Amino acid sequence: xxxxxQIPAALSVxxxxxxxxxxxxxxxxxxxxxxxxxxxxxxxxxxxxxxSSQREQTSGRLNASLDKSSGRSTLYIAASQPGDSATYLCxxxxxxxxxxxxxxxxxxxxxx
Amino acid sequence: xxxxxxxxxxxVLKTGQSMTLLCAQDMNHExxxxxxxDPGMGLRLIHYSVGEGTTAKGExxxxxxVSRLKKQNFxxxxxxxxxxxxxxxxxxxxxxxxxxxxxxxxxxxxTVV
Numbered sequence: 390x391x392x393x394x395q396i397p398a399a400l401s402v403x404x405x406x407x408x409x410x411x412x413x414x415x416x417x418x419x420x421x422x423x424x425x426x427x428x429x430x431x432x433x434x435x436x437x438x439x440x441s442s443q444r445e446q447t448s449g450r451l452n453a454s455l456d457k458s459s460g461r462s463t464l465y466i467a468a469s470q471p472g473d474s475a476t477y478l479c480x481x482x483x484x485x486x487x488x489x490x491x492x493x494x495x496x497x498x499x500x501x
Numbered sequence: 502x503x504x505x506x507x508x509x510x511x512x513v514l515k516t517g518q519s520m521t522l523l524c525a526q527d528m529n530h531e532x533x534x535x536x537x538x539d540p541g542m543g544l545r546l547i548h549y550s551v552g553e554g555t556t557a558k559g560e561x562x563x564x565x566x567v568s569r570l571k572k573q574n575f576x577x578x579x580x581x582x583x584x585x586x587x588x589x590x591x592x593x594x595x596x597x598x599x600x601x602x603x604x605x606x607x608x609x610x611x612t613v614v
Binding site: 393420421423425433434435438441480482487489492 | 532543549551600601
């Protein structure tokens with residue numbers, strides 16, 4: 390059974406810092422991995438999708454890496470802003486099982 | 502482009518009542534999912550569908566039923582609501598099994614009293 394762990398569970402930083410959010414998964418037989426953002430009381434917004442054949446994907450100030458063999462993905466946020474405050478969720482897409490399995494998320498607060 | 506739309510957005514039920522949550526997507530996606538989100542537990546998969554007329558159980562299917570009679574709609578039913586089903590329910594859809602993103606609805610907040 391796939392287990393997804395996100396560290397840290399919560400993070401509070403001053404504006405402008407560069408951040409690293411970690412995601413680990415126990416079953417490396419994944420098809421791809423998707424990072425989401427969730428604002429309080431809202432749905433999930435897709436940030437990045439990394440295919441299993443890729444090692445990283447970039448969108449603006451966000452960069453996500455994937456190491457299937459070690460079961461790890463990292464979301465890097467450059468020059469954080471208060472508007473980045475949200476919960477960040479990673480979800481590996483399980484190979485041949487059609488399922489997205491979620492971690493519990495990292496709750497980020499960027500202080501002005 | 503509406504994307505994934507969930508109805509209703511909020512609902513309060515009494516224990517033992519039944520209800521149906523509707524998920525509609527206008528992107529012609531094959532795969533659809535129902536998740537529940539509880540504090541400290543992340544999102545857990547209830548049921549999913551890989552095409553019209555198909556359904557399958559996820560991690561926490563007990564107490565729920567689903568139907569996918571039309572490709573664009575995925576219904577989640579609670580036959581006899583229990584307080585343990587108080588949660589936020591999210592629907593998602595994905596084009597198919599290729600390397601494509603999943604898209605989520607805005608959620609349904611359900612309280613069972």
